[in-house]
Amino acid sequence: MSDAFQLAHAFTARWEGGLSDHPSDPGGLTKHGVSLRWVQDLARQAREECRRLLRSCDGCTERSTPQCGWYSLDLDMDGDVDADDIRACTRAQAAALFKARFWDRLHCKALPLPLAVTLYDGAVNMGPARAARQLQRAMNVTGEAQLDHYSPIAEDGIMGPRTQELAEALAAAHLDFYAARLSLRLRETFYRDLAARRPSMRVFLAGWRNRARSLAQYLAELERGAA
Template structure:
């Protein structure tokens, strides 16, 4: 699997043009909101927003800029999950999930020091991940994924509880974004 495969999967899952009345993001195409497309210089109707431009945005804004690409050599399944979560919830949220899970799994800082859950993927987070994987081995990545998906699921339910219009999306979020 490559980043191109991950991007294709996101675009396929997001589908073409939508403008759901309950979606605060407004018109989207390929999962890219109108605001994101405009920030990238797109001035046309979202119905015509090109797939290759969406792929470029995904690569730049959700893979390289938040440094999720640095996770790939260490834990590719984790990188794939965080990429998808970053697309759906924003990179800082996805990375904070990783940081919170690493802190909760470090056995009271016995395995590696606690890190700030600041939503930025820097040297301290990478060192904590390396420490976790060294301590827990190949099975550790699976446990870490479960912890991140639990945090993600809790956030989806909370979003639906706080804003009833989000209930329109909860089933799809849980079915398509977790696991």
């Protein structure tokens, strides 16, 4: 695994603890940040993709290999994806799932470190599309206010070439840490709004806000180390 991913996951892993099954958590049974709802959604999507491609398990060269989207979710290797897989999930399996589903799919390694770390943790905590949109919004606000030459990017949750170009421009102007911190402020606003809309989620608000503030401190440590 890359050094950048290890730096990102080192923070995120602090906040994704052991086995839990909080009644207000829509993800259900969760361990090391891997929730039953999430892995079952991924398993369903993998099955649907195979059906779309008219591909069956019989004779499939990827069956029972890490390349099989469904097989990689059968963490206890008993032929199904259920609560027992969450209970069996190890820290290494959680890290591998997060790297494949968030870090790699969002092209985090193509981003300056503070933006990559912020995006990755947000994706694990809130979902990739929302985290990406927040980061794009922060980058647009920063670019418009502080770059001499700036073209806005779409806030569409897709980390494509235009988003990467703006990220590089912000880093060249030493604004990447600033944009990352602004993204965290947007995250806190989202948390407060979510808790206001869904009272059952208020129990998590203090922890969410502490996580965002702790990440701001982690970014400050990375910034001092890069100076």
